[in-house]
Amino acid sequence: MESNYKNIIKNAYKSASLIKDEGKIATYIPELANVNPEMFGVHITKTDGTNYGEGNNLEKFSIQSIVKVLSLSLAYKILGEQLWERVDVEPSGAKFDSLLLLETNKGIPRNPFINAGAIVICDVLISNLGDAKVEFLAYVRELSGLPTLTYSDKIADSEKATGYRNVALCNFIKSFGNIKNEPSEVLDFYFDMCSLEMSCKELSYTFTFLANKGKTLEGKKILKKSKCKRINALMLTCGFYDESGEFAFKVGLPGKSGVGGGIVALYPNNFAIAVWSPKLNPHGNSYKGMHLLEEVTTHSELSIF
Ligand code: DON
Structure with a gap:
């Protein structure tokens, strides 16, 4: 090679x-x-x-969903091993947007890469950063060396208008107490994060x-x-x-x-x-x-x- x-x-x-x-x-x-x-x-x-x-x-x-690796890396950097109290590290064996395992696991997503896990990571970032959207973007700009990188409103708005499963996931996790912020705020950040283009x-x-x-x-x-x-x-x-x-x-x-x-x-x-x-x-x-x-x-x- x-x-x-x-x-x-x-x-x-x-x-x-x-x-x-x-x-x-x-x-x-x-x-x-x-x-x-x-x-x-x-x-x-x-x-x-x-x-x-x-x-x-x-x-x-x-x-x-590729962005979920970057959001995980920032949340892990901030919270360290404590992060794993909020999200597990096991394969789910299920579709990326599945609700199934959340019921048995009492709102702890199986891993940070399924939608449920990435939504919890967004919640963690909102709780630990001043302005999560701005600071996460700054982090990705630093990693990518792209100072003008921005969220795509077109893609984010399109998903915000149709993302009913993610709304369900976030509210379901909130019912178990594993979302600390307002679901609308968490989802808004989640959809923006997923809209990045590279x-x-x-x-x-x-x-x-x-x-x-x-x-x-x-x-x-x-x-x-x-x-x-x-x-x-x-x-x-x-x-x-x-x-x-x-x-x-x-x-x-x-x-x-x-x-x-x-x-x-x-x-x-x-x-x-x-x-x-x-x-x-x-x-x-x-x-x-x-x-x-x-x-x-x-x-x-x-x-x-
Ligand atoms: O939440 C969603 O459904 C999308 N924003 C991301 C899903 C995704 O990329 C799954 N990957 N294969």
Whole structure:
């Protein structure tokens, strides 16, 4: 991989491009339905700063659930191990927006990446920051090196008008006492957070701190090494909802998907990679993206296994 990583990416991109008409674009957030389903891009950023992209890797897209890794990292940085009193660290084996396990677990979400868990993380950030929306955005700007990054009103408003399941989740968790702020405030922040737009190049760059023992490529320490280890473990076990086992099985890297068709994955001490193709498989994960990443780890032999 050291010298021929560009060829590996090029060939994996070519191979995944041959997949025709598989998967469906997400439409439950109306604004996402306006994206060109044929977009396809990939970008890899190595921890030495070298990077390479193919296809629509410079085009911005809605990162959706990928942002949940960044919100978790900020909440974990602030609360430390106390955070796990509010959210568990177990795979859910259920869909990303499932309400089922909350009843048996008395309002403690199974992990921070299902919607229920990410909503609790938003509540934690609101309780611990002055202005959560502003400070979280500043945090992502710092990680991404993008000083003008902003929430997308178009996408956030579209989800705010239709996100009934998330409203139900937040109120249900509140009924168990695991949401401390007003549900409307928590949801408003959650929808804004999910509306961030980045390109594959920007995303792979942003996620290098988790492959780089908590340091950005500029050398700024964001998170302790031990905390990176735990976040990466959560991505491996819970990053793809009820397809997390399949992703570990086929790709073998910590990663996180979003319903906009993006996937980020990383190989500790080596690289972060982002791929985007809006057509999703039945589990809500990018069809071509999964295929491309499987090709990359197969041919580079760089999976954590
Ligand atoms: O809450 C939602 O449904 C979306 N904002 C995010 C869901 C998502 O990205 C699931 N990922 N595959």
